[in-house]
Amino acid sequence: MKHxxxxxxxxxxxxxxxxxxxxADFQACEWARGEAEVVARYGGTNTEIGGAIDFMRGQSGWQxxxxxxxxxxxxxxxxxxxxxxIMADLLSxxxxxRWDAVFLGQHGAxxxxxxxxxxxxxxxxxxxxxxxxxxGVSFDLHANMTSELLxxxxxxVGYKCHPHTDMAATAQKCLRLLLDTAEGRxxxxxxxxxxxxxxxxxxxxxxxxxxxxxxxxxxxxEQAYGLLDVTPYHGYAYGDRAYAGASxxxxxxxxxxxxxxxxxxxxxxxxxxxxxxxxxxPGAKEGIAQALARLGEGRGPAAVIDAADHPGAGANAxxxxxxxxxxxxxPKVPSVFxxxxxxxxxxxxxxxxxxxxxxxxxxxxxTHAFGPPVVVPARVERLTxxxxxxxxxxxxxxxxxFGPTAVLVGQGIKIVVxxxxxxxxxxxxxxxxxxxxxxxxLLAIKAKNQFRAALSSIFPTMIDVDxxxxxxxxxxxxxxxxxxxxxxxxxxxxxxAAPR
Ligand SMILES: [Zn+2]
Numbered sequence: 001m002k003h004x005x006x007x008x009x010x011x012x013x014x015x016x017x018x019x020x021x022x023x024a025d026f027q028a029c030e031w032a033r034g035e036a037e038v039v040a041r042y043g044g045t046n047t048e049i050g051g052a053i054d055f056m057r058g059q060s061g062w063q064x065x066x067x068x069x070x071x072x073x074x075x076x077x078x079x080x081x082x083x084x085x086i087m088a089d090l091l092s093x094x095x096x097x098r099w100d101a102v103f104l105g106q107h108g109a110x111x112x113x114x115x116x117x118x119x120x121x122x123x124x125x126x127x128x129x130x131x132x133x134x135x136g137v138s139f140d141l142h143a144n145m146t147s148e149l150l151x152x153x154x155x156x157v158g159y160k161c162h163p164h165t166d167m168a169a170t171a172q173k174c175l176r177l178l179l180d181t182a183e184g185r186x187x188x189x190x191x192x193x194x195x196x197x198x199x200x201x202x203x204x205x206x207x208x209x210x211x212x213x214x215x216x217x218x219x220x221x222e223q224a225y226g227l228l229d230v231t232p233y234h235g236y237a238y239g240d241r242a243y244a245g246a247s248x249x250x251x252x253x254x255x256x257x258x259x260x261x262x263x264x265x266x267x268x269x270x271x272x273x274x275x276x277x278x279x280x281x282p283g284a285k286e287g288i289a290q291a292l293a294r295l296g297e298g299r300g301p302a303a304v305i306d307a308a309d310h311p312g313a314g315a316n317a318x319x320x321x322x323x324x325x326x327x328x329x330x331p332k333v334p335s336v337f338x339x340x341x342x343x344x345x346x347x348x349x350x351x352x353x354x355x356x357x358x359x360x361x362x363x364x365x366x367t368h369a370f371g372p373p374v375v376v377p378a379r380v381e382r383l384t385x386x387x388x389x390x391x392x393x394x395x396x397x398x399x400x401x402f403g404p405t406a407v408l409v410g411q412g413i414k415i416v417v418x419x420x421x422x423x424x425x426x427x428x429x430x431x432x433x434x435x436x437x438x439x440x441x442l443l444a445i446k447a448k449n450q451f452r453a454a455l456s457s458i459f460p461t462m463i464d465v466d467x468x469x470x471x472x473x474x475x476x477x478x479x480x481x482x483x484x485x486x487x488x489x490x491x492x493x494x495x496x497a498a499p500r
Contacts (some may be wrong), residue, residue, distance in 0.1 A: 001062070002062050002100040003063050003065060003098075003099055004063070004064050004102065004103060005093065005102045006038075006056070006065065006067065006102075007066075007069060007090055007093065007094075007103070007105070008048060008049055008071060008105035009070050009071075009086055009090060010071045010105060010106050010140075011026075011074065012074035012142065012239075012312075012313070013074070013075065013078055013314060014075065014077075014111075014238040014313060014315060014470055015077060015239055017074075017077075017315060018076060018318075018470070019366060020075065020077055020078060021072050021076065021077070022082060023081075025072035025075065026071065028401065029071055030042075030070060030072070032069045033067060033069065034066060035064075042069070045396060046168045046393065046394070046397060047167045047168060047171075048138050048167050049069050050398075051169060051170070051172045051175075052105070052172070052175060054172070055175045062100075065096075067089075068093060069105075070086050073422045073423065075314055075316070077113050078118070080115065083112045083118060087122065087125060090126070098133075100133060101178050101179060101181075102130050103137070103171070103175055103178055104138075105137075105171060106123075107140045107142075107143060108145060108233075108236075109142055109143055109239050110239075116241065119143070120152070123152045124152060134154045134182040135178075136154060136175065136181070138159075139156060139159070140159055140164065142162075142233070143233050144236055145192055145235075154178065155174065155190070155251055157171075158231035158249065159231075160218075161207075162201070162449055163205065163207070163425070163450045163453035173229065186253055188228050188253065191249070191250055191262075191263045192247055192248070193248050193266075194245055195247060198235065198246070198475055198483070198487055198488065200278065200279070201237070201313075201448065201449065202281070202473055203279045209276070210273030210277055211273070213273055214232045214269050217265075218230040218231065218248070218269075221250075221262050221265060225262060226252075227250055227251060227262055229249075229250065229251045230251075231250075232266050232270060233248065234246055238314055238470070238478070240482050240483055242482050245483075247267070248262075248267045249263060274488070279464075281473055283325075284304070284321050284324075284467045285325045285329070286465075287463045288325055288329045292329065294461045295333055295441055295461070299460050301440050301442065301458065301459055302441070302443070302460075303443040304442065304445070304465055305445055305446075305463065305464045306321070307446075307447070307464060307473070308467050308469030308470070308472040308473065309370075309470070310448045311341070311421050311446065312425075312447070312448060313471035315469055317340055318342075318363055318367070318370075319364070319446075319468060320362065320364045320370070320374045321370060321371055322444050322467050323337050323415065323444070324363075331441065334440050334441045335413045335441060335444070336415075336416070336435055337414065337415045337445075338424055338430075338443065338446065338447075339405075339416035339446065340363055340415070340416075340417045340418070341419075342363075342365050342419075345360055345361070345365075346406045346419050348360065349380045349383065352380050354380050357377060357379040358377070359375060359377050360410070361373040362376060370467075370468040370469050377410060378408040379408065380407075380408060381407045381408065382407040382434050383405070384404070384405045384432050384433060385404060386402030386405035386420065386432070387401050387432075388402075388426060388428040388429055388431075390426040390428060391427065394425045394426065394450050404419045405418045407435075423447070423451075424447055425447070425451050425454060437455075
């Protein structure tokens with residue numbers, strides 16, 4: 001019997017987010033160890049670990065051991081003590097025996113205060129602990145990959161889909177390659193080619209647009225040339241580290257030149273579409289006006305999407321710009337705002353009680369850097385426990401706990417306020433809060449592309465807006481310190497600004 005350790009340690013850290021990732025954030029999000037806990041948390045879900053559970057059930061001759069699985073929703077950088085605590089937990093699990101293989105579900109855009117390259121540090125320590133055992137890692141397609149990371153692994157596979165509807169499938173592909181490697185049937189050789197550019201992800205879906213073309217190209221290349229895996233990595237722009245940026249990674253069986261050629265070809269394809277990723281977006285006021293105009297033409301309902309404060313990009317559902325613009329616009333259609341993360345406001349709503357009214361200060365709780373709070377009298381319409389189980393494609397089957405949540409109604413607009421900061425990507429969030437999406441005219445939401453997988457069919461009009469926030473579209477507006485300014489788009493911006 002061969003033995004495989006399965007673990008997860010992932011986070012996406014926004015260097016400009018005002019809230020650091022704590023141990024409580026991991027414990028409140030994904031936190032399980034040992035088969036019983038891990039199967040209870042992830043069994044039947046569309047996640048890496050859910051995929052790993054299913055995959056290993058079909059592998060006779062292998063025994064799976066589930067070590068620490070930890071994930072927190074994206075936020076600011078991680079406290080170093082949190083990193084050390086989780087690493088110690090993971091390494092103590094690995095120390096229990098000799099392994100034939102180790103699988104880790106990582107993200108690839110972790111930032112830890114004081115560490116240059118947290119994702120590489122995880123792999124360095126695991127490699128030291130497991131010696132020459134085969135090591136396979138799955139990554140988000142927003143990972144910032146490096147040659148050092150690749151050199152420490154036997155094989156890696158990244159998500160191919162954005163929205164991320166292929167988490168379980170990614171882990172299963174990685175596990176298949178990993179087990180074949182451990183059993184001596186494969187010798188994966190990887191190559192990475194960086195694109196030396198920061199690419200905004202707002203127009204980076206693989207369902208349509210430029211990255212769909214890159215994804216199709218990579219898939220065709222993988223099949224036509226018999227490669228083990230070809231992943232275009234979009235990279236994560238808000239992690240201020242010297243190595244950050246987009247890249248392509250390819251694996252071939254024992255053939256480095258073949259892997260390198262494929263990675264180069266994919267990067268060339270990314271260069272080809274690069275300028276189409278550099279979209280310009282309307283501000284909140286203009287975007288809402290466009291949405292209302294389309295509603296007038298019968299092209300509703302409409303969603304106005306504020307990605308600059310998207311919790312899935314490490315922002316905090318706290319910036320007030322979108323709600324302020326919505327209140328000024330005074331929409332004459334049923335309108336909903338999702339959401340602010342503000343436990344103290346929820347507490348005030350609980351004290352006020354359903355049906356009661358008072359003045360609320362909304363947004364700008366953590367910082368006024370993106371504008372002061374919006375002050376609005378509102379009625380408390382509904383209070384919930386904030387717990388949902390996803391029924392849509394992203395994180396299918398997973399429980400999400402937004403904590404005590406309030407639905408307020410101010411100026412006729414439903415405004416949701418939660419106690420925990422998570423991504424809204426599933427229809428069940430609206431159902432729990434008594435929001436019938438069929439009767440909503442205008443939805444203003446802090447989200448990005450993940451949300452589209454379950455909700456785009458409801459909203460014929462979706463308008464992305466750029467509002468001041470920690471995950472704003474124009475990177476040159478953020479105070480980067482470590483990213484080389486020789487990279488696109490800084491290099492381009494400085495060329496444009498130079499006197500002629
Ligand atoms: Zn991602």
